[in-house]
């Protein structure tokens with residue numbers, strides 16, 4: 001039986017997901033005068049971003065940040081910051097305030113440098129409206145979500161840290177990352193998870209059975225703190 005905070009939306013369209021996000025942001029603006037939205041990178045959110053930017057919303061009251069960022073320069077093909085700039089912060093949505101985790105990058109990413117980058121990024125996001133109103137999550141076929149990659153260095157810390165953000169170096173995906181920690185994701189007022197395709201659906205179904213740190217998304221699904229809507233297609 002699905003957890004009480006979990007709502008599944010089969011045959012989801014990017015428009016339906018965008019309408020749901022926009023409604024939550026409008027409510028936040030009406031109640032608190034501003035809204036905060038964290039979005040995932042990767043490929044699947046692109047149609048959602050393009051539908052969301054068309055929503056009727058007072059974008060100047062919306063703060064946008066990433067759920068996770070690959071530690072690459074902004075002009076790198078894998079930059080989530082560039083992805084958001086290209087696909088979400090366009091038209092009326094360009095009025096949103098986007099807060100990047102970093103600007104300049106050091107040449108070598110030692111653990112010490114990663115600690116300093118994470119500390120600096122934590123400072124950058126310290127003044128944003130918090131908890132997040134909405135966090136939009138994706139999922140990989142290894143059940144990672146945000147940059148919570150099973151077995152990665154930094155993973156256990158990112159599951160437990162009281163900081164908003166931490167670094168993670170995945171074994172199975174390129175680039176060291178900065179990611180919102182599990183506690184800060186679960187502190188959001190609302191979580192959305194978007195998954196597409198049979199393979200991801202099977203992983204989701206398996207992860208829905210029980211919380212297991214080997215399947216990071218299971219820690220988001222099997223929690224009793226935050227409403228989670230799952231959008232499948």
Ligand SMILES: O=C(O)C(O)[C@@H](O)[C@H](O)[C@H](O)COP(=O)(O)O
Nearest residue numbers: 040041042043044138139145146
């Ligand atoms: O890598 C990132 O930047 C992510 O935020 C990550 O968690 C992503 O959501 C999944 O890897 C799914 O990625 P796709 O949408 O590309 O399948």
